[in-house]
Amino acid sequence: xQSVSQHxxxxxxxxxxxLELGCNYSYGGTVNLFWYVQYPGQHLQLxxxxxxxxxxVKGIKGFEAEFIKSxxxxxxxxxxxxxxxxxxxxxxVTIKAAGNKLTFGGxxxxxxxx
Amino acid sequence: xxxxSQHPSRVICKSGTSVKIECRSLDFQATTMFWYRQFPKxxxxxxxxxxxxxxxxxEQGVEKDKFLINHASLTLSTLTVTSAHPEDSSFYICSxxxxxxxxxxxxxxxxGTRLTxx
Numbered sequence: 560x561q562s563v564s565q566h567x568x569x570x571x572x573x574x575x576x577x578l579e580l581g582c583n584y585s586y587g588g589t590v591n592l593f594w595y596v597q598y599p600g601q602h603l604q605l606x607x608x609x610x611x612x613x614x615x616v617k618g619i620k621g622f623e624a625e626f627i628k629s630x631x632x633x634x635x636x637x638x639x640x641x642x643x644x645x646x647x648x649x650x651x652v653t654i655k656a657a658g659n660k661l662t663f664g665g666x667x668x669x670x671x672x673x
Numbered sequence: 674x675x676x677x678s679q680h681p682s683r684v685i686c687k688s689g690t691s692v693k694i695e696c697r698s699l700d701f702q703a704t705t706m707f708w709y710r711q712f713p714k715x716x717x718x719x720x721x722x723x724x725x726x727x728x729x730x731x732e733q734g735v736e737k738d739k740f741l742i743n744h745a746s747l748t749l750s751t752l753t754v755t756s757a758h759p760e761d762s763s764f765y766i767c768s769x770x771x772x773x774x775x776x777x778x779x780x781x782x783x784x785g786t787r788l789t790x791x
Contacts, residue, residue: 593779595782596781601784602782602783602784602785603717603766603768603782604782605779606777612756629729649716649717659705659707659780660707660719660722661707661717661719661768661771662719663716663717663718664716665715665716666715669716
């Protein structure tokens with residue numbers, strides 16, 4: 560079965576700092592990749608997704624992610640964070656052959672200090 | 674984007690009672706919906722796949738007789754936690770991908786239901 564791992568459980572940084580969250584998955588076949596964000600007290604929202612094409616994906620709120628197939632990675636980046644980016648971030652994967660079942664990583668809790 | 678609602682948002686019940694949680698896709702049809710469980714400070718764990726017109730598919734380790742799922746229509750799935758116990762207290766989240774005919778390849782999440790069993 561596929562699995563998704565996120566390297567950092569907690570990240571604390573100051574406003575204007577750059578953010579990079581690691582995500583690796585274990586599956587050798589075709590995958591769809593997602594990053595979701597969960598702001599405090601709110602439901603999951605899609606930040607960005609990769610299905611095919613350009614491996615550098617741009618999402619909402621200035622986030623981007625790069626799919627590196629050889630490394631089975633899909634790291635999330637933002638050049639300059641804001642206090643409002645404080646949230647929990649989840650990487651997730653679906654396997655095309657298995658329908659739309661999402662497998663989530665453990666999540667990374669990001670705290671941006673003003 | 675598409676909207677998925679859940680009802681209730683919070684429920685507190687006594688041990689031994691049953692609780693029903695509804696998940697609705699408001700502006701699209703979903704032949705499949707997913708139910709997740711999220712423990713505090715942990716990730717989402719898929720519990721089951723709800724299929725309109727057929728039986729739900731449960732993930733390994735999830736008791737189908739305890740977590741009853743009914744996908745009554747193309748816009749409604751319900752999760753009933755039967756004979757609830759305190760260890761069932763959790764945050765239950767549903768999601769729905771629009772059906773292929775609606776061009777769906779992405780899932781939309783409900784706001785979640787926080788269940789507390791006393």
